[in-house]
Amino acid sequence: MSAPAVPLAPAADAPRASLTKKVLVADHPTWCPGCGDFAVLASFYKILEKLNYPQEKIVTLAGIGCSSRFPYFVNTHGGHYIHGRSLPFAAGISLGRDDLHVFVFGGDGDGFSIGGNHLVHTARKNPRMTYVIMDNSVYGLTKKQTSPTSPIGFKSKTDPWGALDQPINPMRTLINSGATFVARSHATQVAHMVDMMYRASQHDGFSVVEILSECVEFYEGAFDSSIPRKGGSWQTIELRKNDGSPEDAARHDPADELAAFKLALEPWPGRFGIFYENKTRPTKNALERKLIANTREKTKNASDLELLSKTFARMR
Amino acid sequence: MVSPNIPPGAGASARATSSLAPIADVVIRFAGNSQDGIQAVGGFLARLAGRSDQEVMTYMTIPSTISGGPSIFQVRIGSGEILSAGDRADLLVAFYQHSYESHRASLRPGGVLLYDSAHVTPNPDDKEITAVAVPMTAATIEAVGGSSKEKGKNIYVLGLLARMFDLDVTKLTQLIKERFGGKNEDIVRNALLAFDAGYAYPAEHLSHCLFRLEKPVPVAGGRPQVTTDGNTALTLGLLAAGVRHGAGYPITPWSSIMETLRTELPKYGGLFVQCEDEIAAASTALGFSYCGHLAVTGSSGPGLSLKMEALGWATMAEMPLIVVNVQRGGPSTGMPTNIEQSDLLQAIYGSHGDTPRVVLAPKNVEDCFYIALEAARIAREFSTPVIILTDQALATRIEAFDEPDLPKLMVDLKPDLAPRGATYKPYPLDEVRRHAPPGSVMGSGKYPTVSGLEHDELGHPSANPAMHMKMTAKRREKIKSVAATLPAPELFGDQSGDVLLIGWGCTYGPIREALGRLRGAGATVGHLQLRHIHPLDHGLEEIFARYQHILVVEINDEGLYGFGQLATLLRARYCIPSIGSITKTDGLTYKVSEIVERVAKKISLADPAAGMRKQSVLAMPVRN
Numbered sequence: 001m002s003a004p005a006v007p008l009a010p011a012a013d014a015p016r017a018s019l020t021k022k023v024l025v026a027d028h029p030t031w032c033p034g035c036g037d038f039a040v041l042a043s044f045y046k047i048l049e050k051l052n053y054p055q056e057k058i059v060t061l062a063g064i065g066c067s068s069r070f071p072y073f074v075n076t077h078g079g080h081y082i083h084g085r086s087l088p089f090a091a092g093i094s095l096g097r098d099d100l101h102v103f104v105f106g107g108d109g110d111g112f113s114i115g116g117n118h119l120v121h122t123a124r125k126n127p128r129m130t131y132v133i134m135d136n137s138v139y140g141l142t143k144k145q146t147s148p149t150s151p152i153g154f155k156s157k158t159d160p161w162g163a164l165d166q167p168i169n170p171m172r173t174l175i176n177s178g179a180t181f182v183a184r185s186h187a188t189q190v191a192h193m194v195d196m197m198y199r200a201s202q203h204d205g206f207s208v209v210e211i212l213s214e215c216v217e218f219y220e221g222a223f224d225s226s227i228p229r230k231g232g233s234w235q236t237i238e239l240r241k242n243d244g245s246p247e248d249a250a251r252h253d254p255a256d257e258l259a260a261f262k263l264a265l266e267p268w269p270g271r272f273g274i275f276y277e278n279k280t281r282p283t284k285n286a287l288e289r290k291l292i293a294n295t296r297e298k299t300k301n302a303s304d305l306e307l308l309s310k311t312f313a314r315m316r
Numbered sequence: 317m318v319s320p321n322i323p324p325g326a327g328a329s330a331r332a333t334s335s336l337a338p339i340a341d342v343v344i345r346f347a348g349n350s351q352d353g354i355q356a357v358g359g360f361l362a363r364l365a366g367r368s369d370q371e372v373m374t375y376m377t378i379p380s381t382i383s384g385g386p387s388i389f390q391v392r393i394g395s396g397e398i399l400s401a402g403d404r405a406d407l408l409v410a411f412y413q414h415s416y417e418s419h420r421a422s423l424r425p426g427g428v429l430l431y432d433s434a435h436v437t438p439n440p441d442d443k444e445i446t447a448v449a450v451p452m453t454a455a456t457i458e459a460v461g462g463s464s465k466e467k468g469k470n471i472y473v474l475g476l477l478a479r480m481f482d483l484d485v486t487k488l489t490q491l492i493k494e495r496f497g498g499k500n501e502d503i504v505r506n507a508l509l510a511f512d513a514g515y516a517y518p519a520e521h522l523s524h525c526l527f528r529l530e531k532p533v534p535v536a537g538g539r540p541q542v543t544t545d546g547n548t549a550l551t552l553g554l555l556a557a558g559v560r561h562g563a564g565y566p567i568t569p570w571s572s573i574m575e576t577l578r579t580e581l582p583k584y585g586g587l588f589v590q591c592e593d594e595i596a597a598a599s600t601a602l603g604f605s606y607c608g609h610l611a612v613t614g615s616s617g618p619g620l621s622l623k624m625e626a627l628g629w630a631t632m633a634e635m636p637l638i639v640v641n642v643q644r645g646g647p648s649t650g651m652p653t654n655i656e657q658s659d660l661l662q663a664i665y666g667s668h669g670d671t672p673r674v675v676l677a678p679k680n681v682e683d684c685f686y687i688a689l690e691a692a693r694i695a696r697e698f699s700t701p702v703i704i705l706t707d708q709a710l711a712t713r714i715e716a717f718d719e720p721d722l723p724k725l726m727v728d729l730k731p732d733l734a735p736r737g738a739t740y741k742p743y744p745l746d747e748v749r750r751h752a753p754p755g756s757v758m759g760s761g762k763y764p765t766v767s768g769l770e771h772d773e774l775g776h777p778s779a780n781p782a783m784h785m786k787m788t789a790k791r792r793e794k795i796k797s798v799a800a801t802l803p804a805p806e807l808f809g810d811q812s813g814d815v816l817l818i819g820w821g822c823t824y825g826p827i828r829e830a831l832g833r834l835r836g837a838g839a840t841v842g843h844l845q846l847r848h849i850h851p852l853d854h855g856l857e858e859i860f861a862r863y864q865h866i867l868v869v870e871i872n873d874e875g876l877y878g879f880g881q882l883a884t885l886l887r888a889r890y891c892i893p894s895i896g897s898i899t900k901t902d903g904l905t906y907k908v909s910e911i912v913e914r915v916a917k918k919i920s921l922a923d924p925a926a927g928m929r930k931q932s933v934l935a936m937p938v939r940n
Contacts, residue, residue, distance in 0.1 A: 023761075026762075026763075027776065055757075055763065056754065056755055056756060056757045056758070056763070057754065057755060058754075059607075059754045060765075064768075071765045072765055072776070072777065075761075075762065075763050076754075076763050077752070077753075077754035077755075077756075077763050077764070077765075078763065078764070078765035078766070079606060079633075079765065079766045079767075080765055080766070080767045080768055080769060081599070081602075081629065081768065082599075082625050082626060082628075082629050082768055085595055085596065085599040085626065086599075087596075088563075088591060088592075088595070088596035088597075088599035088600045088603065089599040089600065089602055089603040089606070090603060091589070091600050091603060092561075092563065092589070092599065092600040092601060092602060092603020092604040092605075092606070092607065092611070093603040093604075093606060093607045093754070094603075095587060095589065095600075095603075095604075096561055096587070096603060096604040096607040096608070096609050096611075097607040097608070097731075097753075097754070097755065099755065100607065100754050100755065117592055117593065117596075118592065118596055118599075120592075121591070121592035121596065288582075288587050291582050292582045292585055292586075292587065295582035295583050296582070296583065296585060298583075299583050302583075304555075304584055304726060304728070305722055305723060305726055307583050307584060308552065308555055308556060308722055308726065309722055311552060311580075312542050312552070312719050312720070312722070315363075315366075315542040315543055315544045315548075316366065316367060316540050316541065316542055316543075316719070
C-alpha cells in the first residue's frame with residue numbers, strides 16, 4: 001500500500017522513435033513577425049531533439065505575457081498558468097513527480113515583477129527545473145508599459161517622459177537569491193542560446209537562463225548594443241578550463257559567486273554565458289526524498305492503514 | 317517508576333460518593349493565563365471522558381498575543397448527547413484575580429468557584445455561588461518541591477477535580493504518563509506528585525462540593541471513542557482520503573493542519589511544502605494536482621482571498637483541489653483567534669469571473685474527518701476545487717467520537733497515467749473529464765495544455781463567444797450535477813411546524829440543543845444543518861414549505877439588507893420571504909439561550925423559559 005506516492009526514478013524507456021521538430025511543433029505562434037521569441041522557440045525544439053526525452057515526460061509551462069504563450073506552441077504536456085505564479089506551480093510538478101522534465105517560460109514582467117517573490121524563493125528552494133526568461137524590457141501583451149527591466153529614461157505609456165525607476169539587474173538578483181545555475185543569452189545568437197538552454201537542462205537544480213529577446217513592436221532596438229551587425233558588441237564569458245595555463249586564471253570560474261557578482265555588475269550590455277553554477281547544493285527534490293526515505297524507515301515501512309490506525313489509537 | 321499514587325478507589329470509598337445523586341453532565345471552566353497549561357487539564361478531562369464512553373465537548377479561547385494573556389478552557393462532560401460546550405459553567409476554576417473577575421458571570425447561580433487563595437479574593441458578599449479557597453500555588457510547590465515556579469498547578473487542580481467528581485484515577489494517571497512519558501522521568505514524577513497532592517486535599521474542605529457523574533451505559537459492540545480537535549480530525553480525514561500532497565503558508569487557525577501534514581505526510585511517502593506565500597501555496601498544490609496527485613492547500617480568511625486567482629484558474633482548467641478555510645473573525649486581520657462564519661460568500665463567489673466550485677461545511681469535530689473524505693471524492697469525481705469551510709470553534713475544540721472504521725474508509729490514490737485514446741479531448745462539452753497528467757501517452761499524438769484561457773474542447777485558446785457560452789454552461793452544469801451525488805440532508809426535530817432552524821458549521825450543537833428547549837416550550841421546531849453549501853442539497857424547497865418560519869442561524873453580520881450570508885443565499889435561491897436571519901458578530905459561539913431567546917422573539921413564543929426548565933442542562937443541584 002505505502003509505495004511512495006511519488007514515482008521515483010523512471011523505468012528504462014522502451015525503444016521509441018526519436019523526438020523531432022516535426023513531432024514537437026504544435027499551434028502556430030501568435031507572436032508578431034520579427035519577435036525574438038521565435039528564435040527561443042526554435043532553440044527549445046533543438047534542445048528537446050538533442051535531449052530526446054520520452055515526449056510524455058516533458059512538461060512545458062508558462063505564466064502570462066506574450067512569451068508565456070509558449071506552451072501552446074510545443075507539443076508536450078503543458079500548462080498555461082496565471083500571471084507570475086508559474087514557478088510555484090512548476091515546483092509542485094517537479095516535487096510531485098521526479099520522472100518529469102520541467103521547463104518554464106516567461107517574460108520579465110512575469111518573472112521579475114509580479115512573480116519576483118516566487119523567483120527568489122524558488123531559487124532558495126532549488127527544485128529541479130529549467131526556467132527561461134524571455135526579457136524584452138517592456139510589457140508587450142498589454143502594449144508598452146514600463147517593465148521591471150526597462151532602463152531609466154525608457155519612454156512608455158506609463159512613463160511618457162521616460163522611466164524613473166531603477167531597473168532590476170536579473171543576473172545579480174538571481175545569484176543573490178541562490179539560484180544554482182544562472183546564465184544569460186541573446187535571441188539573435190541561436191547557437192549560444194541552444195548551448196545555454198542545453199546546459200541549463202543538464203543542471204541538477206533550479207537553472208535559469210535569461211534571454212534578451214527583442215519586442216519589435218514596442219521596444220525596437222532595445223538590445224542593439226549587443227548585436228554586432230547593428231554596431232554593438234557581443235561579449236561572451238569564457239569559462240575556466242582548469243588546464244593550468246597562465247591565461248586560464250583570467251577565465252571565469254562559474255563556481256565563484258563573488259566573481260559572478262562582479263560580472264553581473266559590469267555595465268550594460270554586459271556579457272553573455274554562464275555567470276554562476278553551484279553543483280554542490282542539493283535539490284529540494286533530493287532533500288525531500290531523503291526526508292521521506294528516513295521517515296519511512298522509522299515507521300518500518302508501515303502501511304497507510306497501519307499508520308493511521310496507530311494515530312487514532314493514540315487518541316483513545 | 318515508583319509512583320506514590322493513591323490506590324484507585326481508596327478515596328472514593330472513604331468519601332462514600334455513591335450516596336450522592338448522580339449528575340448527568342457538568343460544565344467546568346478554567347480561567348488563567350495562556351502559559352498555565354489549562355488546555356492540558358481540559359485535554360486530560362476530555363480524553364478521560366472519551367475513554368469512559370462519555371460525551372465531551374470543549375471550548376477555548378487563546379489570546380492572539382505571542383505569550384501570556386488571559387486564556388480559558390471550558391469542558392463539558394456528560395453521559396447524554398453533548399451538543400455544545402454549555403452556556404454557563406457549573407464550576408469555575410480561577411487562577412488569578414482577573415480570571416475570577418472576568419469569568420464570575422459565566423458561573424451559574426448555585427455554581428462552585430474554586431480559586432487559588434494565593435491570588436484571588438472573591439467578593440465576600442456574593443452569596444449566589446459557593447466559593448472554595450484552595451492554596452493551589454502553595455500546595456503545588458510543596459508537593460513538587462524546589463522552585464516557586466508554580467509549574468504543575470494545573471495538574472494539581474486535575475487531582476482536585478478527580479476527587480470532587482470521583483473521576484477514574486487509574487485512567488487519569490495513565491493519561492498523565494502517556495502525555496509526559498516521552499519527556500524525562502522527573503517531569504512524569506512531578507506531574508504525578510502534583511496530581512496526588514490535589515487528589516489528597518483534605519476532604520473536609522470539599523465536603524459540600526463532591527459530586528458523582530452518571531456512568532454512561534456501555535454500548536454493546538460500539539467502537540472505541542477517540543478524542544481530538546477539529547483541525548486534527550480534518551487532517552486525519554485528508555490522510556484517510558488518500559491525499560498525500562499539499563502546500564500552505566502559516567496563518568491562525570489553519571496552521572496546525574499544515575504542521576501536522578508536514579510531519580505526517582512523509583510517513584505515507586507524501587510531501588507538504590511550506591511556501592513563500594498563500595498564492596504560491598495554492599499554485600504548488602495545483603502543480604501537485606496537475607501532475608496527478610490530489611492535493612490540498614488551506615488558509616484562513618485573508619489567505620483565502622489571496623488564493624482566489626489561482627482558484628479561478630482551477631475552475632477554468634478543471635483541476636481537482638481541496639482547499640481548507642478555517643474561518644476566523646474578519647475582515648482583514650480582524651480577530652484572528654475569534655470565531656466567525658463570514659467567509660461563506662467569499663468561498664462561493666470570491667474569485668473573478670463566473671467560477672462555480674464546491675463548498676462544504678462540517679458540522680462538528682467528527683464531521684471534520686468525514687467531510688475531508690467527501691471533499692476528496694467530489695474533487696476527483698468532478699475535477700474541481702472543493703472548499704471546506706470550517707472555523708475557529710471547530711478547529712480548536714475537543715470532542716469525543718467513535719473511532720472511524722478505517723479499513724472501510726481509506727482510499728488509495730495513484731496518478732492515473734494510463735495512455736489516453738486517439739479521440740481523447742481534455743475539455744469535452746458533454747461530460748466531466750479528468751485531465752491527463754504528464755506522463756500519460758496521448759494516443760492522438762497531440763499533447764494538451766491545461767489552460768486559464770477560455771478554450772475549445774481540445775484545450776486550444778478560443779475567444780469565440782459561442783464557445784465561451786458553452787464552456788461557461790458546462791462548468792456550471794458540472795457543479796450543479798454534484799448535488800445528485802450528495803446524501804439527503806438530516807432534518808432533526810419536528811418535520812413540519814412553526815419554525816425551521818437552519819445552521820451550517822459550528823452552530824450545529826447549539827441549534828440542536830435550542831431545538832429541544834424550544835420544543836419543550838411548546839413550539840414545533842425542526843433543525844436542518846447544511847453541510848453542502850454549494851451546490852445546495854436537492855429537496856430543500858419541500859422541507860422549507862412545511863414550516864411557517866425559516867430562520868438561518870449564523871455567526872456573521874446581517875449585512876446591508878438585513879440577512880446573514882447563508883440566509884442571503886437561500887433567499888436568492890428559493891425566493892421565500894419567510895426566510896429570516898439570526899446573526900451575531902461577538903466572536904463567540906452561540907449560547908443555546910441566545911438562540912432560544914432570539915427565535916422566541918421572532919415567532920412571538922410566550923414563555924421560552926418553560927423549555928429551559930424542562931430541558932435544563934444545568935443538572936447540578938442548586939446549593940445554599
